[in-house]
Amino acid sequence: MFACALALAASAGSLALAAGQVADPLPSWNEGPRKAAILAFVRATTDPAGPDFVPPSDRIATFDQDGTLWVEKPVYTEVAFAASRVHDLAGGNPGLHVEEPFRTAIAGDEAAMGRMSYEQLKQIVLMAMTGLPVDQFRAEVARWIATSKNPVLNRPRTALAYAPMKEVLAYFRANGFRTYIVTGGGQDFVRTYSEQVYGIPPEQVVGTADAVNFGYDASGSPVLTLEPSLLLEDIFGGKPEGIHLVIGKRPQAAFGNSTGDRQMLEYARAGTGARLAMLVLHDDAVREFAYGPALGLPASEVGTFTQGLYDEAKAKGWHVISMKDDWRRVFAFEPPAR
Amino acid sequence: MFACALALAASAGSLALAAGQVADPLPSWNEGPRKAAILAFVRATTDPAGPDFVPPSDRIATFDQDGTLWVEKPVYTEVAFAASRVHDLAGGNPGLHVEEPFRTAIAGDEAAMGRMSYEQLKQIVLMAMTGLPVDQFRAEVARWIATSKNPVLNRPRTALAYAPMKEVLAYFRANGFRTYIVTGGGQDFVRTYSEQVYGIPPEQVVGTADAVNFGYDASGSPVLTLEPSLLLEDIFGGKPEGIHLVIGKRPQAAFGNSTGDRQMLEYARAGTGARLAMLVLHDDAVREFAYGPALGLPASEVGTFTQGLYDEAKAKGWHVISMKDDWRRVFAFEPPAR
Numbered sequence: 001m002f003a004c005a006l007a008l009a010a011s012a013g014s015l016a017l018a019a020g021q022v023a024d025p026l027p028s029w030n031e032g033p034r035k036a037a038i039l040a041f042v043r044a045t046t047d048p049a050g051p052d053f054v055p056p057s058d059r060i061a062t063f064d065q066d067g068t069l070w071v072e073k074p075v076y077t078e079v080a081f082a083a084s085r086v087h088d089l090a091g092g093n094p095g096l097h098v099e100e101p102f103r104t105a106i107a108g109d110e111a112a113m114g115r116m117s118y119e120q121l122k123q124i125v126l127m128a129m130t131g132l133p134v135d136q137f138r139a140e141v142a143r144w145i146a147t148s149k150n151p152v153l154n155r156p157r158t159a160l161a162y163a164p165m166k167e168v169l170a171y172f173r174a175n176g177f178r179t180y181i182v183t184g185g186g187q188d189f190v191r192t193y194s195e196q197v198y199g200i201p202p203e204q205v206v207g208t209a210d211a212v213n214f215g216y217d218a219s220g221s222p223v224l225t226l227e228p229s230l231l232l233e234d235i236f237g238g239k240p241e242g243i244h245l246v247i248g249k250r251p252q253a254a255f256g257n258s259t260g261d262r263q264m265l266e267y268a269r270a271g272t273g274a275r276l277a278m279l280v281l282h283d284d285a286v287r288e289f290a291y292g293p294a295l296g297l298p299a300s301e302v303g304t305f306t307q308g309l310y311d312e313a314k315a316k317g318w319h320v321i322s323m324k325d326d327w328r329r330v331f332a333f334e335p336p337a338r
Numbered sequence: 339m340f341a342c343a344l345a346l347a348a349s350a351g352s353l354a355l356a357a358g359q360v361a362d363p364l365p366s367w368n369e370g371p372r373k374a375a376i377l378a379f380v381r382a383t384t385d386p387a388g389p390d391f392v393p394p395s396d397r398i399a400t401f402d403q404d405g406t407l408w409v410e411k412p413v414y415t416e417v418a419f420a421a422s423r424v425h426d427l428a429g430g431n432p433g434l435h436v437e438e439p440f441r442t443a444i445a446g447d448e449a450a451m452g453r454m455s456y457e458q459l460k461q462i463v464l465m466a467m468t469g470l471p472v473d474q475f476r477a478e479v480a481r482w483i484a485t486s487k488n489p490v491l492n493r494p495r496t497a498l499a500y501a502p503m504k505e506v507l508a509y510f511r512a513n514g515f516r517t518y519i520v521t522g523g524g525q526d527f528v529r530t531y532s533e534q535v536y537g538i539p540p541e542q543v544v545g546t547a548d549a550v551n552f553g554y555d556a557s558g559s560p561v562l563t564l565e566p567s568l569l570l571e572d573i574f575g576g577k578p579e580g581i582h583l584v585i586g587k588r589p590q591a592a593f594g595n596s597t598g599d600r601q602m603l604e605y606a607r608a609g610t611g612a613r614l615a616m617l618v619l620h621d622d623a624v625r626e627f628a629y630g631p632a633l634g635l636p637a638s639e640v641g642t643f644t645q646g647l648y649d650e651a652k653a654k655g656w657h658v659i660s661m662k663d664d665w666r667r668v669f670a671f672e673p674p675a676r
Contacts, residue, residue: 057539134582178541187583187586188586191586201395202585202586202587203516203584203585203586203587205586209583212579212582212583213579214576214578214579214601214605221608222578222601222604222605222608224578224579224582224605238552240550240552240560240562241550241551241552241562244472244550244562245525245547245550245583245584246541246583246584247540247541248525248526248529248540248541248543249540249541263552263560266560267552267560267562270559270560
């Protein structure tokens with residue numbers, strides 16, 4: 001039995017129970033203040049005898065996606081998909097080859113796209129979505145993401161979710177939390193793979209919502225079609241508004257990595273009781289990408305973590321996760337232990 | 339043991355198990371095609387060996403609220419609340435006493451409000467909500483609804499949920515379905531009491547969403563404040579769009595009572611496998627209110643069920659629930675069995 005447990009432990013990382021020991025739910029995290037904060041938060045909110053107990057139905061944790069749960073370099077995965085689709089559409093629309101930002105998109109130059117403005121990225125994404133029935137859009141995304149690779153890391157994009165964050169998701173869920181993605185990216189895009197990659201179902205994905213239109217197809221069957229507008233983005237101005245709309249409850253824990261997550265962390269932290277606000281800092285040039293510009297890291301259009309955000313985090317007791325120091329491994333395909 | 343089971347049955351309705359019998363999960367329903375259809379649908383979608391099995395994570399049922407789950411006469415409960423609040427606000431704003439629709443709202447004339455246009459009702463509701471922090475709005479709703487009575491039925495409004503529909507909600511949930519409210523009414527209003535009245539938590543309420551604004555209160559704490567606009571209503575044009583936004587999955591079952599539910603029922607029915615679409619027809623002048631105007635019932639501004647909707651239901655195999663014939667009792671405060 002003991003030998004069997006050892007064998008299980010060897011094959012499955014350190015999650016197998018050996019006689020008398022409590023399993024480490026976060027084996028990809030180095031011991032330190034961040035790991036300790038996560039464990040303490042979950043213990044406090046799930047201890048029925050403690051002052052910070054949260055009833056299971058109220059346990060909500062929200063996670064930004066790009067740069068928090070998975071890689072966002074050289075450019076957002078959603079933009080890479082959209083560019084690939086624009087490339088396909090350009091076969092029948094030669095004018096696209098001339099006009100920016102479509103010319104760069106068609107060329108598949110992700111590094112260049114990673115330096116584009118939000119408005120330009122939005123144009124690429126909308127061009128790719130407009131007029132598609134939702135079901136067809138999801139099928140296209142699923143087909144593309146099944147084989148698409150990150151051109152710098154040369155790995156399948158779905159393998160580039162951060163192992164430490166997947167452990168956090170699983171740990172929270174094992175303790176009765178509902179885990180939500182709250183992304184500035186496209187809700188329908190993320191919903192396509194969120195269950196497979198993160199264990200998060202479509203109804204727990206909050207994102208920028210493309211307007212849809214209810215109509216009928218040629219056979220008279222009802223169909224929802226994507227519109228050329230992100231009207232919901234204007235009102236959906238920030239993440240708290242989206243959280244309010246879709247969830248209607250204030251999360252106790254929120255995770256992000258950029259200035260776009262500031263309001264969400266403020267909102268989650270402002271409630272009573274035990275609260276957890278964490279930001280991922282990309283300071284690991286060796287295993288992932290280093291960018292900020294906080295702490296002198298390279299500037300970035302994508303996932304901008306400013307010095308101001310860093311200072312606010314320190315002032316308000318938000319935890320800043322150092323990928324370099326806090327993560328024993330970044331990706332699941334790395335060996336589990338050093 | 340047998341005597342004990344009988345005693346339990348007598349005290350708890352017919353849900354207690356007697357030796358060898360299967361409990362009736364819908365005791366407030368008369369035997370007939372509608373009750374049979376509900377039972378058959380749930381059996382088909384939950385039978386792992388059957389062709390119409392739906393994995394639990396995909397089991398979604400959506401319910402309109404007003405006129406489907408609870409009373410909507412003489413006027414929508416939300417409007418009655420808003421009118422009560424406008425009445426309170428009018429103390430400090432005498433001009434409201436002169437202008438319609440506020441004059442009628444302040445007078446508390448629900449019968450007159452029940453004949454108003456949608457635009458007039460919207461004005462009353464927005465006047466009541468504007469500028470309130472969401473938490474304060476919910477507290478006001480909770481306070482009001484704890485004591486407010488329907489002026490015609492002279493019962494607490496929260497007691498006027500339909501017992502047969504509450505049994506349907508419980509039965510669906512007991513069989514792994516997630517039950518959602520999808521209402522043309524206000525999402526924040528309904529969220530205040532949906533768990534208490536229907537067992538439906540805030541994150542499972544889809545409704546017309548008042549725009550909210552993220553800001554800071556006087557002490558610098560983050561706060562969401564209600565705006566004087568239903569911007570989300572325009573894009574949220576119909577119920578399928580709202581379902582897509584909040585749930586991201588097509589329901590297998592949908593329940594409504596008026597023309598506003600048509601698209602939702604079409605959308606739910608258009609999927610493959612076992613599907614259930616049901617409309618509640620208010621044909622019971624004795625125990626509730628009779629209105630249509632389908633089948634020669636009195637015309638109604640509120641919860642309009644046209645002859646056209648009835649004909650579409652018959653043509654498409656949607657079930658029309660006759661309150662008069664299908665419901666053994668309408669409200670929980672009536673005796674359980676005739």
